Amino acid sequence: MDCFICGTESREVPSTGDFKQVACSECGEYRLSGTAIALFKEHNWKFDVDLTRRWLTTQQLLGTIPLIDSSRAASLI
Numbered sequence: 001m002d003c004f005i006c007g008t009e010s011r012e013v014p015s016t017g018d019f020k021q022v023a024c025s026e027c028g029e030y031r032l033s034g035t036a037i038a039l040f041k042e043h044n045w046k047f048d049v050d051l052t053r054r055w056l057t058t059q060q061l062l063g064t065i066p067l068i069d070s071s072r073a074a075s076l077i
Contacts, residue, residue: 004032004040005047005056019067030056030066036073045077052076 003010003024013021018034039045052068055076059066068076 003027004037005030005052006049021065027053028056028060030059030068032073033067033069035070036068039070039073045073047073047076 001010001012001022002008003022003026004020005027006024008024008026010022010024010027013023013029015021015031019031020034020037021029021031023029055072056066
């Protein structure tokens with residue numbers, strides 16, 4: 001699969017819940033909610049790669065796997 005953020009070939013991590021968990025060599029590991037995925041498809045949105053990576057890094061430094069939900073996604077386009 002391709003990374004939702006940068007398009008790099010990535011690996012989907014098996015998960016439970018209404019999200020996809022992605023491990024990207026460029027962006028790191030993150031989760032994207034089903035609602036956010038639907039919005040991106042519906043509106044043909046694209047992430048601002050630099051902005052999103054900066055946000056991911058701050059979250060990853062806290063020791064969590066970041067979840068990009070629909071409200072967060074809207075702020076990262």
